Amino acid sequence: MVKKALLQGFGDVDFRLLRVFRTVARCGGLAASEFELNIGRSTISRHISDLEVRLGMTLCYRGPAGFSLSGEGEKVLEATEMLLAAVDGFQNEVDDIHRNMRGTFKLAFFDLSSTNPKAHVHAAISGFETVAPEVNLELSTEPPNVIEAGVINGRYDLGIVPVHRQSAVLSYADLYSEEMILYCGQGHPCFDGVSSDLDLKRLSAFKYAGFGFNSPNMVVGQRMNFRISARVHNEEALCVLIQSGRYLGFLPDHVAAPYVAADTMRPVERDKIRYTTRLAAIVRKRPELNRKTDEFLRCLLQAHGHDRAEV
Amino acid sequence: MVKKALLQGFGDVDFRLLRVFRTVARCGGLAASEFELNIGRSTISRHISDLEVRLGMTLCYRGPAGFSLSGEGEKVLEATEMLLAAVDGFQNEVDDIHRNMRGTFKLAFFDLSSTNPKAHVHAAISGFETVAPEVNLELSTEPPNVIEAGVINGRYDLGIVPVHRQSAVLSYADLYSEEMILYCGQGHPCFDGVSSDLDLKRLSAFKYAGFGFNSPNMVVGQRMNFRISARVHNEEALCVLIQSGRYLGFLPDHVAAPYVAADTMRPVERDKIRYTTRLAAIVRKRPELNRKTDEFLRCLLQAHGHDRAEV
DNA sequence: TGAAAGGTTGCCATTTTATGAAACTTTGAT
């Protein structure tokens, strides 16, 4: 139909198809997504191939051999997440006009802070759930740089990251701190303690594992002149490396605690080599906060004993 | 149908409706948009009221008496523009994957620079049209702060603004400069020249008109201690104020030239009171540039005699 | 070799949507 073509334009987007595609990609296959989507497999199959025709490219390889996204498919998936985030943003706006709190609130945080006794994110969530019971939550853990980018472009509503270099378009609210201490694993030369004459400089001969993104950790590692031989993007991975007995690395005390208790990890010069990281909530400044984000931030600050004096 | 409700969720967005709404709002009425949309008025009417039902609010008042957006309608329109920009972004992505250049390129610039002989934006457009004939252009003039915000959030692909405070998420490419000189209009005490003993400080007794947003102009105005009695958001408005003969104000020399030629405006202390503004192209850093933006920037830089050394 | 699992396709009934024509309503102007 000519008019429609005019209105829709070539390759206009269809939410339905994109949502299906995203779900399938997340589930890793049609069959798996069947339940999630609550529609028949045949329909899903058709949706996906429709989308492929519309976009003029192969999005994923699928078959009994398994499911995988094509290179183009990955790009499209990324663009899709972006677009669907914008749709969420629109619905947020509309909800805000109604003064409603519904839809989804997307929170991203850097991993392994749940055992920190100073972190009260759980309390904030609890408080938020009370005031906004209709809101679905979506939590992810990502490296701080990804979180920052995500908050800026709207993929996340709020992030919790170690404060490092502050971005001008983000607004930071201080939450809690973490004590970072240098650890080694069983089998490491330092495991049985360092002789008192082994000065700190000598430590830099050992292999060191640190974060692969710009962070206090990276700065400290470089300043102490460590031999950075492994880069990770989360603390879980760091734990594994340290446990191998081949690497030194900084971990928050509370993360290392269980390993220390099991004596598979020990601090190195606990009192001399350490630094403190401050964790902060970040939200974007520009498109002014929506009610959900505003409210969640309030809960977060309250849970961490702030009076919301400053944002 | 239950499944659909699950998939679409309450109030899911329909592009078609939003596009229609935007067009109607831009055209200022159903009848006027009929031609633009190329669909019948009855259909448009139904679309709008559908949207109102879906969103649960009145978007606009319309009738024989005239057309106007409601307060909520304005907010929704804004959110709509945002969402549709995201859709454009998606299509850009897809086009980029195909290595195509199609769709719309959105450029925003600060007004009244077309008469500047150092500005070669027209040449850039000409060059761009040659390499990307399929791309539709959308130009707007806005105050620099609006342009910056728009480029950051994707409403514009590229902006041209006076360089002032640089934002960390934007990338600046220097283009050309403007000489800003203080002018007064016919009837102003300064029109027939200032007596040599009237020192510059005395000037600050006169009323001054300047930009209402953070800019070099504002800084200069404040530093010279002018009596800022009128704020404008574009130079056109400034021209009118200066012509009134009641205000002093800075204008680019090339903008004032025709008025000076007609002797309705004269520079005040042309050689003593002046400053230079540099105009730069801004694009956002984060979601990496799409081909169209990249190409346009290239054209811009080339037109202004740069070798694209730095961005 | 023969399930089992993952996907695709054709077929079909059902529902939804899109749309223009024509009749109707309201308002402002002559």
Added chain:
DNA sequence: ATCAAAGTTTCATAAAATGGCAACCTTTCA
């Protein structure tokens, strides 16, 4: 009063989206 313009509503129709069922194709794995 009358008319024109702007919108709304009703109606009928054509097109499309939907989704289930069943048959069919492939690959994997036992």
